[in-house]
Amino acid sequence: MAAAHQVSAVIFDLDGTLLDTERVTRDILNEFLAAYGKVPDAEKEEKRLGQMYKESTTGVIADYGLPLTVEEYSEAMHPLYLRRWQKAKPLPGVKRLVKHLHKNGVPLALASNSIRRNIDHKLAKLEDWGDCFSVILGGDQVPKGKPSPDIFLEAAKRLGVNPSSCLVIEDSLVGVQGAKASGAKVVAVPSLQSQRQLYSIADVVLYSLLDFHPELWGLPPFEDRIQGALPIDPLFSNVQIGNAILNNLHMVLSDDRTYEFIPDQISGIFFGWAKFKVHGFSKVVIGIGWDFSQQNPERVMHIDFVDSSSRIRTEPMELLVTGYIRKLQSTENILQALSITDEDRRIASDALDLLAFSECANGLHLT
Structure with a gap:
């Protein structure tokens, strides 16, 4: 280039x-x-x-x-x-x-x-x-x-x-x-x-x-980059997921704690681990962006549960973001911009089997 x-x-x-x-x-x-x-x-x-x-x-x-x-x-x-x-x-x-x-x-x-x-x-x-x-x-x-x-x-x-x-x-x-x-x-x-x-x-x-x-x-x-993924310093969040938007894709219901440890500059398609109190760990792809259609821009987060074939229950969970895939393709339509592709899921699933992305799940936060 x-x-x-x-x-x-x-x-x-x-x-x-x-x-x-x-x-x-x-x-x-x-x-x-x-x-x-x-x-x-x-x-x-x-x-x-x-x-x-x-x-x-x-x-x-x-x-x-x-x-x-x-x-x-x-x-x-x-x-x-x-x-x-x-x-x-x-x-x-x-x-x-x-x-x-x-x-x-x-x-x-x-x-x-x-x-x-x-x-x-x-x-x-x-x-x-x-x-x-x-x-x-x-x-x-x-x-x-x-x-x-x-x-x-x-x-x-x-x-x-x-x-x-x-x-x-x-x-x-x-x-x-x-x-x-x-x-x-x-x-x-x-x-x-x-x-x-x-x-x-x-x-x-x-x-x-x-x-x-x-x-x-x-x-x-x-x-x-490792197999298309970039390791990042872990970002932690407590989130409440809402009903499914599509299959295993859910919108996060934001509150004051959701973005407490996630900087305002974070935007794009990320991946990491979700931990439920009952169901344990799940691999996730996370789309994070800003909705500029509002008078005051609002943050929006979608989570796709990569390795879950059954319906995810709407409940609180801990989220650990460990890797980055790509920027959002567009910011004009935030729901469209946060779309997670099969390629995103593949990259995330393969990366989370590697030590560079998996070791922190058993360390810093999710124990």
Whole structure:
């Protein structure tokens, strides 16, 4: 496959791109404002995504009329964020991509609007692969943060490459705007699905980095699929399945716990294990996507019980997602997009007989 663009270095954002920090800190502002009898304005908070720390903090104080200085607000909020950052996990596909690029000698930088002190706190969550970045920059280390191009220009300079030779991977609109202004190519992986339509200035818009193809950018291709399936870090969910849509295909009845450990960026055809209290384990193929026909996008999940010939009872179960097959073919009609093919079932059934996909069923969660 011929490369659409040739790049020689890759620059990553941190929050919402490498780490799922946006989601684990989502409720902090609600709790803090409640003490002042205030409720967050969802529209204003969406616009704050990716802003510089000082800009965001000043905006919160002004928008909600808080009787605090920036310093007082920061002092009160920092320990709350620090505790939540410890719970943040890498987003799907990022560790695979970073380690792959580093192994193949591609220069990597991390460029975040977060202040450097906060970046250092979060880097511990990247474990050993945090060392893959030869350049790490915070918003307080350049004259202006995103959407200014300053941080990307400085990252390219420190990497020793021209900005036009860089590929930037971002989740926020301000990050995409800054990267494009620098002359870099941009892959957007939006954190907020309600804003996907705003990312048209990016060169490519993905749901997750599981769908990133390095060869399209002149980078070494992945070679880690196993019989058509990609191992992923296990994702866990407690689900309640509803009546059958077709044969052994069921829709999940969502509640607050269904997507507690499944990032918003997850979309596509996956597979793994279901465990019932009475019936034990079952191989499953899982279609996960977003229904954009609603005013507020809603998540939808379908589960196909691969090795079940009898009717599945509608009951709660534990779900462990261990592998990825493909992206959804379309998002215009979510029910059609979540269709699971015979080929999907074959890939899942064969893969789940392999140790790479089966061993976690007896370990981390489903015991």
